[in-house]
Amino acid sequence: MSINTKLAERSGGTCELCATLTATQEYTVSPKDDSATDNQVAVCDTCLTAIKNEDKSEYWRCLEGSIWSAEPAVQALSYRLLYTCKENDWANDVIQSIELEEPVIQWALSAFEVAEVHKDVFGNTLESGDTVTLTQGLNVKGTSFTAAKGTVVKRIRLVPDNTEQIEGKINDQTIVILTKYVKKG
Numbered sequence: 001m002s003i004n005t006k007l008a009e010r011s012g013g014t015c016e017l018c019a020t021l022t023a024t025q026e027y028t029v030s031p032k033d034d035s036a037t038d039n040q041v042a043v044c045d046t047c048l049t050a051i052k053n054e055d056k057s058e059y060w061r062c063l064e065g066s067i068w069s070a071e072p073a074v075q076a077l078s079y080r081l082l083y084t085c086k087e088n089d090w091a092n093d094v095i096q097s098i099e100l101e102e103p104v105i106q107w108a109l110s111a112f113e114v115a116e117v118h119k120d121v122f123g124n125t126l127e128s129g130d131t132v133t134l135t136q137g138l139n140v141k142g143t144s145f146t147a148a149k150g151t152v153v154k155r156i157r158l159v160p161d162n163t164e165q166i167e168g169k170i171n172d173q174t175i176v177i178l179t180k181y182v183k184k185g
Helices: 005-011 045-052 058-066 072-084 089-097 102-112
Strands: 025-028 040-043 132-134 165-170 173-178 182-184
Touching: 005 040, 025 045, 040 045, 040 072, 058 072, 058 089, 072 089, 072 102
Parallel strands: none
Antiparallel strands: 025 040, 132 182, 165 173
């Protein structure tokens, strides 16, 4: 299979993920379709095989460079693949070091969305981007501070594989917060 001319020009004929091998395939980043080149990434056979095999190895260290691409599709796919490797310190460090636009992050994490919903302490449905308030003081593991009751956390992200957890920034640190300790609004 070959890649379309626009995608080949954008990538310079090189894989947009590993940046070392020749791009041979168009990879459409779901849930978007292949109607626009902006929804696609030029990939090599090696990266495509690693994606299909759900590889979580050191191979994806190449994403430390591709995540900084100017192309939203490359950012979204890189973030998605890094997210699958987040149990590795190097992948988690890269995720923590970048500031992507929220729509790109939502696009990346859409692959992990589940039908179950996240609910606050009062049963209100939480969504990515909501603002929540802590209903009790929380000791933040791995840091030297406590998040006080009443602390407002803006622009939360839902943890895709656990409806009892959300992610939010407190004191410029992204932390995981249990939904039973927050109220929406």
